[in-house]
Amino acid sequence: MTANLQLTEDGRLRHLLTLEGLPARILTQILDTAESFVSIGEREVKKVPLLRGKAVFNLFFENSTRTRTTFEIAAKRLSADVINLNIATSATNKGETLLDTVANLSAMQADMFVVRHASSGAPHLIARHVAPHISVVNAGDGRCAHPTQGLLDMFTIRHYKGGFHNLRVAIVGDVLHSRVARSQIHALTTLGCPEVRVVAPRTLLPRDVDSMGVHVHYTMATGIKDCDVIIMLRLQNERMQGALLPSAGEYYKYWGLTEDKLKLARPDAIVMHPGPMNRGVEIDSGVADGKHSVILPQVTFGIAVRMAVMSMVSGGGA
Amino acid sequence: MKIHIKNGRVIDPASAIDQQLDIYISAGHIVGMGSAPANFHANAEIDAAGLVVCPGLVDLSVRLREPGLEYMATLESEMHAAAVGGITSLACPPDTDPPLDEPGLVEMLKFRAKNSPGPRVYPIGALTWKLKGERLTEMAELSEAGCMAFSQADAPIVDTTVLLRAMEYAYTFGFPLWLRPQDYYLARDGVVHDGVVSARFGLPSIPVPAETVALQTILLLVRETKARVHLCRLSSRAGVEMVRRAKEDGLPVTCDVGIHHVHLSEMDTSDFNANCHLIPPLRSQRDRDAIRQALKDGVIDCICSDHAPVDANAKEKPFQESEAGATGVELLLPLTLKWAAETGLSLTQALDRVTRRPAAILGVDAGQLAVGKPADLCLFDPAAGWTVSNKTLASLGKNSPFLGMELQGRVRYTVIDGHIDFKSNHG
Numbered sequence: 001m002t003a004n005l006q007l008t009e010d011g012r013l014r015h016l017l018t019l020e021g022l023p024a025r026i027l028t029q030i031l032d033t034a035e036s037f038v039s040i041g042e043r044e045v046k047k048v049p050l051l052r053g054k055a056v057f058n059l060f061f062e063n064s065t066r067t068r069t070t071f072e073i074a075a076k077r078l079s080a081d082v083i084n085l086n087i088a089t090s091a092t093n094k095g096e097t098l099l100d101t102v103a104n105l106s107a108m109q110a111d112m113f114v115v116r117h118a119s120s121g122a123p124h125l126i127a128r129h130v131a132p133h134i135s136v137v138n139a140g141d142g143r144c145a146h147p148t149q150g151l152l153d154m155f156t157i158r159h160y161k162g163g164f165h166n167l168r169v170a171i172v173g174d175v176l177h178s179r180v181a182r183s184q185i186h187a188l189t190t191l192g193c194p195e196v197r198v199v200a201p202r203t204l205l206p207r208d209v210d211s212m213g214v215h216v217h218y219t220m221a222t223g224i225k226d227c228d229v230i231i232m233l234r235l236q237n238e239r240m241q242g243a244l245l246p247s248a249g250e251y252y253k254y255w256g257l258t259e260d261k262l263k264l265a266r267p268d269a270i271v272m273h274p275g276p277m278n279r280g281v282e283i284d285s286g287v288a289d290g291k292h293s294v295i296l297p298q299v300t301f302g303i304a305v306r307m308a309v310m311s312m313v314s315g316g317g318a
Numbered sequence: 319m320k321i322h323i324k325n326g327r328v329i330d331p332a333s334a335i336d337q338q339l340d341i342y343i344s345a346g347h348i349v350g351m352g353s354a355p356a357n358f359h360a361n362a363e364i365d366a367a368g369l370v371v372c373p374g375l376v377d378l379s380v381r382l383r384e385p386g387l388e389y390m391a392t393l394e395s396e397m398h399a400a401a402v403g404g405i406t407s408l409a410c411p412p413d414t415d416p417p418l419d420e421p422g423l424v425e426m427l428k429f430r431a432k433n434s435p436g437p438r439v440y441p442i443g444a445l446t447w448k449l450k451g452e453r454l455t456e457m458a459e460l461s462e463a464g465c466m467a468f469s470q471a472d473a474p475i476v477d478t479t480v481l482l483r484a485m486e487y488a489y490t491f492g493f494p495l496w497l498r499p500q501d502y503y504l505a506r507d508g509v510v511h512d513g514v515v516s517a518r519f520g521l522p523s524i525p526v527p528a529e530t531v532a533l534q535t536i537l538l539l540v541r542e543t544k545a546r547v548h549l550c551r552l553s554s555r556a557g558v559e560m561v562r563r564a565k566e567d568g569l570p571v572t573c574d575v576g577i578h579h580v581h582l583s584e585m586d587t588s589d590f591n592a593n594c595h596l597i598p599p600l601r602s603q604r605d606r607d608a609i610r611q612a613l614k615d616g617v618i619d620c621i622c623s624d625h626a627p628v629d630a631n632a633k634e635k636p637f638q639e640s641e642a643g644a645t646g647v648e649l650l651l652p653l654t655l656k657w658a659a660e661t662g663l664s665l666t667q668a669l670d671r672v673t674r675r676p677a678a679i680l681g682v683d684a685g686q687l688a689v690g691k692p693a694d695l696c697l698f699d700p701a702a703g704w705t706v707s708n709k710t711l712a713s714l715g716k717n718s719p720f721l722g723m724e725l726q727g728r729v730r731y732t733v734i735d736g737h738i739d740f741k742s743n744h745g
Contacts, residue, residue: 020518099634119636120519121590142638143520182520206517207525 005127013312015127015136018145019186027191031155033308034301040077041303050311051080054111058084059101060139061117066275067139067149070299071114074306080112102126110134112310120144120179135313143179149274150183152305154191156298157229160270164193170217170224170265172199172255173233173282176206180274181233189213199223200255203244220254220261227265231272232257235282248281258284262292270294319361319736320344322354326366326697330373331670332686341371343693346736351689362738366697369730372669373685374406374437374694376676378496378574378622379550380647382439384430385423386415391627391714393427396647397436399713401740403623403648404696404729407677407684408437411496412444413471419444419455421463428464435739438694440466440680442496445484451475454484457493466680467494467548472597474502478535485545494681498550499536499557500598504528509638511584511601519590521638524599526554533557537564540571548679549573551624553598555608562617572679573617575609576624577653578644582606582719592633592640593719596624613671614661620675621657623650627715645715649706651698652725659726665700697731704728 006022008014013026040046056075060068068084075082087101096104102113112135115123120142127136140146154164161167169188175181175198188196189212198209199217210216217223224230240248257271271283271292279285288295321343328339328351342350342358349355380400384393400408410427412418418427424441431439443465447453451474460468468488475481488495508524510516516523533549537560540547552558552575561573578596583603587594594600612618626643633640650672658668677685684694704710706720732740 097631097634098636117636119638120521121638122636124590125634125636142636177520179520182518206520207512207523208514208517211514211517 005124012315013309016147016309016313017123017127017136017138019147019150019183019190020145022190024190024192027151027154027187030151030305030308030312031158033312034155034304037304037307038301041300046077047079048077049079051075051078051314054080054314055109056080056082056112056114056310057105057110058082059087059105059113059115060085061087061115061122062140064116064139066299067116070302071139071306074303074310077303078307078310080310098122098125099129102129106131106134112137112314114139116140118142137309137313140179143177143182145183146179147183148302148306148309149180150187151309152298152302153184153231153272153274154187155301155305156272156294157270159297159301160294161228164188164191167193167228168195168197168226169193169229169231170197170199170227171231171233172220172223172257174204174235174239175200175209175233176204177236177239178233184231185212185214197223197227201245221264224261225264227269229270229272230257230262230265232283234274234276235278252281256280256282256284257287259286259290262287272298275299320359321362321364321733321736321738322358322360323364323366323371323695323697326369326371328371328687329665329669330687331666332373332674333688334666335687336666341687341695343733343736346693348687348689348691348693351687364697364731364738368699369697370665370700371695371697373673373687374696374732374734375404375650375672376407376680376682376685377405377625377647377650377672378409378620378676378680379576380405380408380410380623380625381413381627382410383627384414384427390629390632393430394434395712395714396625396627397431397434397439399711400625400647401436401732401734402712402729404651404698404732405647406437406694406696406732406734407440407680407682409440409442409466409680411442411469411471413449413473417444417449418442418465419447419449421456421459424460424463424465437734438684440464440682442467442469444468445470445495446475446480449473451477451480454487457488458491461491461493466682467496469496469550470498472498474500476502481535482539482543485539485543485547489543489545492546494546494548496548496550497536498598499529499532501528501532504531509595509599510587511599513584513602515584515587526556526601529554529557529598530560533560537569537571540569544570546570551576551579551598552609552618553579553601553605555605558608558612558617562612565617572619574620574622574676574679575613575618577621577646577650578624578719579606579609580613580621580657581653586719587637590637591719592635592637593644593717593721595637595640595642596644597642610657610661613657614663619679621650621654621671622676623647625713627713628717630716633717643717645711645713645718648711648713649718649720649725651696651729652727655700655727656725693733693736695733696729697733698727698729700727702726702728
């Protein structure tokens with residue numbers, strides 16, 4: 001049903017809500033389309049007219065700087081009109097319901113909603129209620145999904161490793177609260193990655209995480225050993241106290257990625273991070289800035305991937 | 319009013335009857351079964367050919383949403399919906415606004431219910447003031463006002479001392495406590511089972527120990543105090559096993575399950591269907607299978623609708639922000655029949671779980687067809703199919719996980735206190 005909601009009757013991308021249930025064909029098509037957009041950023045005139053005359057509304061019910069900015073850049077490079085709404089501080093605070101807010105904005109001739117919301121499933125709810133010509137792109141919902149981040153991570157992996165079929169990938173950190181990790185796991189398993197690991201103390205893993213097709217490791221020693229790709233997750237400040245973790249210090253000692261621990265991985269391993277990083281908490285500065293790190297290219301690729309998604313849900317693209 | 323119900327297939331689990339019999343009703347009571355009493359002249363005849371005639375259903379948890387929550391549903395609308403569902407006696411939990419923690423509120427509710435058509439209404443009093451879990455209510459006064467038992471509904475008692483004192487005080491008078499086992503801290507902000515779906519969607523979860531830890535506390539205190547406790551809405555296999563052992567040990571406990579938990583599992587919460595946002599959460603298929611088995615073998619005594627009508631606005635929200643609950647009074651009978659059919663049980667065994675047994679737990683003279691008993695009956699067509707929809711549901715709450723599904727078994731007449739309270743236009 002979720003997959004149906006995302007695809008048109010003839011199998012094209014209609015909304016992007018989650019990577020779960022999307023066929024490998026679509027994921028690959030997005031990555032291929034993004035490939036063609038990468039070079040645009042290197043041109044003097046960084047624009048193509050694919051979304052000319054379309055109105056893209058950035059609906060951020062939760063604060064964000066990086067994701068909102070990259071969506072805005074992506075939309076502008078496609079020549080769309082971009083309207084940013086910081087709803088975290090407006091309508092819903094006056095008691096308006098989510099669906100009323102969306103109905104009002106639809107009446108302003110929106111063509112696309114880019115939605116971030118603190119509750120899992122909010123973009124699905126919106127997608128079920130919008131007019132047929134409006135597309136919804138999920139920019140992060142609750143702990144559920146962050147599909148464009150997952151896609152840009154796949155783009156990055158494919159860029160550096162050529163594909164997914166022989167890879168060992170470790171996702172390290174707070175999987176329980178991470179929408180990014182969930183999107184990465186769905187994408188990796190769909191694209192044929194043979195071994196996806198999650199590495200964290202048990203307090204930061206969902207109880208039935210193995211049902212998602214990943215291998216569970218509690219220590220870095222076994223978790224990142226011989227890995228081709230290491231994805232570090234951000235540890236939110238508020239998780240570092242209370243009963244989830246005793247301290248940031250102990251977390252860094254056992255699960256932080258240091259030069260020493262990195263030696264366990266394959267010599268050509270890449271290190272990724274969705275940002276923003278907590279240096280000295282989940283990742284050592286030397287590693288973040290070191291030769292294995294592809295953290296900044298991730299950000300650059302993020303624009304091309306979002307351009308690909310926006311052009312495809314608008315009916316264009318490859 | 320004298321009613322002659324003829325040609326029906328009479329099924330009464332309490333008297334082990336399953337045969338074609340005529341029933342004669344006068345002045346609110348059954349006055350004849352099989353043969354008419356002398357000088358009986360009916361004002362009304364019901365031809366029940368093709369219908370099952372059984373005791374009216376007794377539902378242990380129906381929210382009428384009054385006082386205070388009339389934006390969701392009203393007492394009149396939900397009492398009518400209950401009658402449409404064949405229910406003739408219902409218990410309403412105290413989670414109204416304000417909660418049923420004062421005799422005046424209970425008297426008002428009884429008065430309102432008595433002056434409306436529909437089932438007999440039995441209030442369950444709040445166990446603590448404002449359901450806060452801190453100060454005991456005036457249980458004896460509330461009992462005099464009409465409360466049948468005392469409950470926290472879905473509100474927690476965080477302080478275990480309060481729970482112990484509540485049991486001791488209730489024991490003094492022999493009042494039963496109706497408790498839904500859920501540990502406050504383990505459940506907290508959770509909205510789904512801690513399992514496959516919560517792993518995939520990242521929805522805040524309620525682990526099984528939220529039920530079992532609380533259950534263990536309750537059972538140990540029952541052992542200590544000998545208070546009578548009815549355990550409400552079991553949801554897990556582990557919980558069912560604990561109740562099984564407690565009953566084997568002879569503890570004075572009974573228990574029920576909500577009808578939705580007999581049929582659905584966490585997989586039904588996939589796709590963020592807010593109509594499957596229930597309390598307690600729908601758990602794994604293994605848990606559901608254990609509930610079905612326990613219901614069959616009697617560890618779980620009875621089924622209730624756990625009726626919770628919710629307005630559309632409160633459901634059209636992201637799953638975790640949506641109001642919990644499902645409409646249920648009109649689904650109790652067909653879903654009970656569905657469970658029995660799938661489990662290979664007879665109609666008698668199925669109806670036992672919604673008539674005789676809940677009546678015994680509630681402690682009312684209901685759930686039996688016999689001369690001299692109150693004339694509360696349900697006449698239904700076991701073969702009639704109907705589709706659950708906004709239009710077919712009489713309840714103001716259209717919030718059902720079964721919307722769009724076809725179910726079998728539809729009530730044709732509901733007789734309450736010797737009057738035809740509901741007569742279907744269909745069939």
